[in-house]
Amino acid sequence: MDKSWISWDKNSSEYQEKAKEFIFNSKKYARNPDLVRCPCIICQNRSTQTDEVLLLHLVKYGFDPMYKDWVGHGEPTRPTRSARTNSFVEVPHIDEDSEMHDAHHMYEDTYFQLPRPDGGETSTFTNLDDFYRNKVLEAEVPLYPGCTKYTKLSATLNLYKLKADSGLSNVGFDNFLKEFKNMLPKGNTCPDSLYTVKKTLKDFDLGYEKIHTCINDCCLFRGDNLNLQKCPECQASRWKVNPRTKKIEEGTLAKVLRYFPIIPRLQRMFLSSTIGEQLTWHSSHHSQDGMMRHPVDSVQWSFIDKKWAAFASDPRNLRFGLATDGFNPFSEKSTKHSTWPVILVIYNLPPNVCMSSENLMLSLLIPGPRQPGNDIDVYLQPLRDDLVKLWNGVEMYDAYSKAMFNLRAILLWTINDFPAYGNLSGLAVKGEFGCPVCG
Incomplete structure (x- = not known):
């Protein structure tokens, strides 16, 4: 494609005509012809815009200088050199329904700067530098020359998930990777050890x-x-x-509590336009026949809406449930050890998504060997502090609405058995005054 015009005077009629021609041609390769990825220096292909806004951005900001191959706008692929094999491999066009697209945007969501709605300075969750640009390029490299279904990243993710689901040992996984790599065509980018897999995926680790x-x-x-x-x-x-x-x-x-901060994870969730849309599901799915099908139909939900109308006015504000109980992670013969996970449930999500394992947020891992009992409030302090911050509001970027907003959250319920209920509430649950309702 002719790219010489992108360096012309952006106010000239020639530049604007070329920009309109670029938009017209790009619509052929967009999933939704009414919304085309914007390659301006602000959006950097992470936002889709209408024709009018896209033209405005190209005239006002110009093209992103790092976007040299217009693969997202119909430019044919060209050979590129693989850093690992020092051989030429083909970088295919990213089909938006493929696993390669998911892996590519997994890196984008993690590392790219996010445009502010006012066109001012960008909001950054992680600094964008050459290292992470190289990571994005690495995500686009196919698993082997000519592969159009898997990239190095998507294949690594699938193989690691296979290990976790099947309970394959570390040694067994290493042996499997070596054999599988040898079965693939020469020049493949498949990892050859568990160490390499963990090193690749470490960039996504939010840590604890x-x-x-x-x-x-x-x-x-x-x-x-x-x-x-x-x-x-x-x-x-x-x-x-x-x-x-x-x-x-x-x-x-002597003893270590592991806390998995919830605010960075919520930021990551809102960086996905799909999840961002699901987090507002509750606002338009109230029961119409008086039957309760989701917590949004409960009396407690309505009570929150009436008491804190400002909180309820933004459907993106989150409502949590907290679940905890002890379990023995070791041999069933040993009954002395009790580790307590503390899990948050996000009730904004649809019922078929709300309780899925990937949406249950492990926030605390309270160590044993004995159960914390009434001292569990000591261990809940880090989570409590973050919940207080979220009640007051934390600025985030919503990829679904493409705007910054002030996220707030509230804890609605706790989910536990009766003894754990006593620990969390501080109420008596046994003995002569064991009823927490009437005392």
């Missing part, structure tokens, strides 16, 4: 916080207690103590 805790569940070593060496309540060391010699083994933690 390791928070030191008192061995007796008195406190967390965070905030004002961050630099303390002993618990301010029971004076127990934050480090492991040898039970025989009583020597403190500095560097070996």
Whole structure:
């Protein structure tokens, strides 16, 4: 395609005519002809625009200088050099229904800057630099020369999911990858070990916080207690103590709480236009016959709407349920250990999506060996702090509406058995006054 015109004066009639011609030709390759990906320096192909807005962007901002191959607008593919094999491989056109498209936009959602609706400075969740640009290009490299269904990234994701679903051991997975790589054509980009798979997928890892805790569940070593060496309540060391010699083994933690921050994960969810649309499902699916089919039809939901009308006015604001209980992750013969996961359920989602495993957010992993009991509130502090932030509002970008907004969230319910209910609420659930309703 002729690209010489993109360097012309953007205010000239010649440039504008060429831009209109570009838009007309690009509509042939768009999933929706009324919305074409905008290659301007602000949108960088991550937003779709109408003809009028697209022309305005091209005239006002110009083309993204990094967009040299117009593969998203109908330009034929060209050979490119694979960094791994030093051979030429073909980068195919990204079909928007293929797994290659999903992998490509997985990187886009993670690393690219997001345009502000006012056309001002961009909002960035992760800095965009050459390293991540190379990651995007790597996501487009096919699994082997001529492959049109899988890229290196999509194949890695599928193979790793296969390992998790089948319970394949690390050694077995390594052996499988070596054999599978040898079966593929020469010049393939398939990973050859579990280490390579983890290294590739590490870029998507949102991570978790390791928070030191008192061995007796008195406190967390965070905030004002961050630099303390002993618990301010029971004076127990934050480090492991040898039970025989009583020597403190500095560097070996006595107990660790693992917290998976929820705000970055919610930001990631709203970066997907599909999930962003699903998160507003509840606003247009109230029951019309008085039957309850989703929590949106409940009395508690209506109570929240009436009490906090400003919160209810934006359907993107989230409503959580919190579920927790203990389980033994080790041998069934051992009954002494009890690890407590704390899981958040997002009730904005449709009923068939709401309780699916991928949408249940593990937020805390409370360590054993014993159950936290009434001290569970100590471990809930990091989650509580983030929920307070979300109630006050956190700025996010919504890819569905293509606009920044102030996300708020509220905790509606807890889901647990009766003993755990007593721990979470602080109410008596046994003995002479064991009814939490009437006391």
